[in-house]
Amino acid sequence: TKQSLDTNENVSDINDEQENITRITNQSIRKDININIFLVICIIGVSLAILLEIINVQNRSAVYKDNVANRRSYCVYSAYSDVENKNGLLKHVHLVLERLGYEKSTNKTPWTLLWSHDYPFRVLYPNLHRLKTYQKVNHYPGTGFITNKVDLATSNSKYIPPAFKIPKNKKEFLEYAAENRDAVFLEKHNQHRGVYLKNVTEIDLSSGESFVQEYVQKPFLVDGHKFDIGVYVVLTSVDPLRVYWYKGDVLFRYCPAKYYPFDPNNLDKYVVGDDYLPTWEVPSLAHPYTALGFSMKEAFDHYASSK
Structure with missing residues (x-):
């Protein structure tokens, strides 16, 4: 009987111990579950916070882009001229754009319009190779062939006096000069600066x-003044090429000094500069232009038809 009691006590102790182990295990499991739930909640919370921040960043970016696009700002560029001065070379561009509601900006800040006096896609390539949809530039990439005087002059057109790139076409130039000993040549800078009449x-x-380009030695003159002509065109497509020519008028600019007696050292006789003579100061054109209301083209045509 005593052994039976001892056995029962041992069994009871074992059962109690198992219950304690089970209770402790259950508590540990519940604790682990609580920890896991807490971690899941934390992960979900952090994920939601990150997602909300991404959405906020996108919204702020969209609002910023809308603000930039709607703000209508512009910047100007030239590698050789002072175009930032609002009273300088591009004063009319500044005036018109500001009247249209554009704000002056710089190329280092967001802008919606770039007005470049020079072809900008070489020098400003880092800024222009990824234009935003709201950004516009007043030049087409790759159109230098028809807007750059070097490429245009050396295009071998029958309407353009022969021209040669130096030193690339040095041999051809010397051969042409040897065959045309009476020819006179102008040396022109590639960047529209400097025009000089020189011997070979x-x-x-x-x-x-x-x-270098062969010089036309007997140009058509108006009241003794040499001139150049600027034609107004609008390029609306590159491929296919589509150019509209405004026929209402053209720009005539006259040399301030009369051509004869000719002096190659006096550039005012044969090079049209910034201080050119306007149509209304040329005697034969002044009356039809100012009194009769002729355009520059009409005044010139009237003069030319009388000769």
Whole structure:
């Protein structure tokens, strides 16, 4: 009987111990479950916070882009001229854009319009190779062939006096000069700066900054003044090429000094500069232009038809 009691006590102790182990295990499991639930809640919370921040960033970016696009700001560019001055070379561009509600900006800040005096896609390539949808530039990429005087002059057109890139076409130039000994040549800077009438021996044939072109020695003159003509065109497509020519008028600019007696050292006789003579100051054109209301083209046509 005593052994039976001892056995029962041992069994009872074992059962109690098992219950304690089970209770402790259950408590541990519940604790682990609570920890896991807490971790899941934390992960979900952090994920939601990140998602909300991404949405906020996108919204702020969209609002920023809308603000930039709607703000209508502009910047100007030229590698060789002071175009930032609102009273300088591009004063009319500044005036018109500000009247249209554009704000002056810089190329280092967001802008919606870039007005470049020069072809901008080489120098400003880092800024322009990824334009935003709301950004516009007043040049088409790749149109230098028809807007750059070097490429245009050396295109071998029958309507353009022969021209040669230096030093690339040095051999062809010397051969042409030898065959046309009465020809006179202008040396022109590639970047629209500097035009000089020179003898063949005076031309720097090793320079890569200029080209030479045969000079028309007997130009048509108006009251003794040499002139150039600017035609207004709008390029609306590159491929296919589509150009509209405004026939209402053209720009005539006259040299301030009369052509004869000719002096190659006096550029005002044969090079049209910024201080050119306007139509209304040319005697034969002044009356039809100012008194009769002729356009520059009509005044010129009237003069030319009388000769």
